[in-house]
Amino acid sequence: MHTSRFWIVGGEYASMAFDRLIEGTQRVLGPFGERGAAEEAWRRLSEENRSQCLMRFTIAAERT
Structure with missing residues (x-):
């Protein structure tokens, strides 16, 4: 069975x-x-950095 871990990058x-x-x-x-x-x-x-238009974050999933 595969599981996933999630990262914010x-x-x-x-x-x-x-x-x-x-x-x-x-x-x-x-x-x-x-x-x-x-x-x-x-x-x-994202809310903490809302005023900075060049800051961006995404969620990445890693299957283990």
Whole structure:
């Protein structure tokens, strides 16, 4: 049986193209055992950085 772990990854990007992170701003949070817990953390992190238009975070799933 496969299980999943969830990670929040992101940081501050160099432009609105969101194709290159600014060195040193990378953030990785996790692992989270349930997607719901990752979503709660993602919402909190996104809200904390809401005023910074070049900050972006996403949830990535890892199958183990």
